Amino acid sequence: MKTRTSNRPALCWSMVNGSTCLCYECWSCRRKMKYHTKEIAKTKAYRARKRTNTLITEYHCRFCGLFHIGHVGRKY
Numbered sequence: 001m002k003t004r005t006s007n008r009p010a011l012c013w014s015m016v017n018g019s020t021c022l023c024y025e026c027w028s029c030r031r032k033m034k035y036h037t038k039e040i041a042k043t044k045a046y047r048a049r050k051r052t053n054t055l056i057t058e059y060h061c062r063f064c065g066l067f068h069i070g071h072v073g074r075k076y
């Protein structure tokens, strides 16, 4: 099955051989703030939500093992 809709690799190279990877997950992980606890992320998400009046929530990142905040329904 070929996927031509994405301009980023579907395969995560950092998982395969540790090289630089621009898949959605790595990309979003790299460019985001990392929070060490869910509580901190939650507070930040709450403030960001109030400030921007958009749906921002905290989530656990399986790539770095830390927490990020992001828009609901969006992965990055």
Ligand SMILES: [Zn+2]
Binding pocket: 011, 012, 013, 014, 015, 021, 022, 023, 024, 025, 026, 027
């Ligand atoms: Zn990746």
Ligand SMILES: [Zn+2]
Binding pocket: 028, 029, 030, 061, 062, 063, 064, 065, 066, 068
């Ligand atoms: Zn991450």
